[in-house]
Amino acid sequence: MDLRHGFDIARHVRTIPDYPKPGILFRDITTLFADPLGFRACIDELVWPFLRSEIDYVAGIEARGFILGGAVAHEVGRGFIPIRKKGKLPARVIGQDYELEYGVDTVEIHADAIGPGDRVLLVDDLIATGGTANAAIELIRKSGGEVIAAAFVIDLPDLGGSERLRAADVAVHTLVAFEGE
Ligand code: AMP
Secondary structure: OOOOOOOOHHHHHHEEEEOOOOEEEEEOHHHHOOOOOHHHEEEEEEHHHOOOOOOOEEEEEEEHHHHHHHHHHHHHOOOOEEEEEEEOOEEEEEEEEEEEOOEEEEEEOOOOOOOOEEEEOOOOOOOEHHHHHHHHHHHHHHHHEEEEEEEEEEEOOOHHHHHHHOOOOOOOEEEEOOOOO
């Protein structure tokens, strides 16, 4: 099933070398999202495997995961839950630390957002080491929810994140892959 209708998703991702620091190839999806065919192709392909799945919520990771996750939630007819950087959510939260190359970061979710047994589809733009997604999965699981899958536009398989998630029993759905970091 060619939901892209021949549209080349990878070619519309702009690569910025040495951003935000030397050695990183930043995969900029703003050029893909700005194209009406590109944005639709991404949303259609992200939701396709889950159209027959039972989903209670779509969760998106700040910030590009909000753009995708909101549209995915609308498509599957379910509510959207934001997973945010520390200190941004107004009500009571639960948090999860994760390792960065230098230091530690934290993501948070509202403590009452997900209830026991809720089935959650997690969405972000890109998976690299999997640290961010893994922390988001921990939050959903701590809340009593079940992660039915994690969906990303871009996989950087050399960084091992998608394998890491699969090893943690999470189904992973990605649309395009780039070699390297
Ligand atoms: P990670 O936790 O290593 O899987 O990194 C994933 C998060 O960092 C996602 O929210 C991405 O948006 C961002 N990210 C990591 N590496 C890149 C990259 N090379 N280009 C663009 N975004 C990246």
